[in-house]
Amino acid sequence: MEEPIEEWLKEVLMLDHAESKMTVKQMKIVQAAAEIFARKGFAAASTSEIAQQAGVAEGTIFRHYKTKKDLLLSIVAPVMSRLVAPFVIRDFGKVLENQYESFDQFLRAVIENRIEFLQRHMSIIKIMIQEVPFHPDLQEQFQKIVLAQVLSKMKVVVDRFRAEGKLLDLPSATIIRLTVSSILGYVAVRSLYGHQEDANWDDEAERQATIDFIMRGLAVPSPK
Amino acid sequence: MEEPIEEWLKEVLMLDHAESKMTVKQMKIVQAAAEIFARKGFAAASTSEIAQQAGVAEGTIFRHYKTKKDLLLSIVAPVMSRLVAPFVIRDFGKVLENQYESFDQFLRAVIENRIEFLQRHMSIIKIMIQEVPFHPDLQEQFQKIVLAQVLSKMKVVVDRFRAEGKLLDLPSATIIRLTVSSILGYVAVRSLYGHQEDANWDDEAERQATIDFIMRGLAVPSPK
DNA sequence: ATGTGAAGTGAGTAATCACTCACTTTTATC
């Protein structure tokens, strides 16, 4: 029963394993690079500034990464895998079918879970969204790792709930698009205006409103 | 009755007026810059490449624009104004109240109108979204021109319809966030996968599904 | 026709870029 969760954790830990083999200085480099890439963008970030902020010589960067772009990939690629990690477990839908009886409950759980992931890795997610459009190889990775996985795995779940009449008769790709864009909108606005102190931003209310909005938009209208 | 539309057109034409005073070569520069900024990003675009693609000497660029960033601003700023142009007409809400009796009709019209605008200026919109996060002065412009205008003008309309019980009891900022994020999701996915020939992308169906999704998510649920 | 300011040019400049390499220091194995 708990097996799939273990498998998912294995996926996550395997990636952290790569980090555990890192030197202290290499970790500093990755952290500095992630911070500067997020703040200035990949093209505007210079290796000399990264080295300076990491407290290492510029040559040290190229001891671990062949090119600046290699450094970018080593930062972005892992979060792509971890972003879809919950979806790649075996029989994704069937497993959760037992835990969550209603589509509402199920979708809420998935959404809450991924919202928290997005917020925890906000700066790297920002780098990903910013740079994917400009790097064909990153686009390909995104297509194969994220899109293909999420679409195929979610399709099964969506199809089942739709067959049960709990979901509107829309293509699953459409349903996923509407869901994801609403979530990204919430996360983006939150990261912009949610951290200001003056903010009239009730985070819990906004999150609930967003999830409710998605549910109302996707559910079959109750008959009058 | 038609006056506000004239006023809105005036806003748009005033900006085109600036273009009409341009030299042929200056137009070429702006077009080349817009294309290259969209394709490679602002930081990765070089003035020499822009000059080459525009068929002018590199010095000519700096005859018209003091810096590379000035060139960026001259491209992005006008579409910000035009993006909110329909909202800045006098008594935005009251005027349309007469034309569209239901909130549904009204919101559909506004959404359809702005979707078409976004698609017509897709490449510049892309530049805007890409570069606003990295340039504090662009952020400020976006805040003052786009956000403030849309929020304040839409608030009036939203408040009225909500008072009539046709809209859920949510902050108008939330309603606008949910609406805009759904639209941007539609436009983004369409621009990525909608132009492929193989595409299983039924544009009209996707657009209708998106608008319906927004409506269902915002409307007060009909009593059983 | 002529004078004048704007438009256009392209070689030139200092700064910065990503990356290399000969060298030193650290770490791990026996």
Next chain:
DNA sequence: GATAAAAGTGAGTGATTACTCACTTCACAT
């Protein structure tokens, strides 16, 4: 503790960058 491999260094490299400037060409009012 000797040895070798890996990690770390920083001055140096050629290429590219945004931008300048002395100069030429053009458009147009008189």
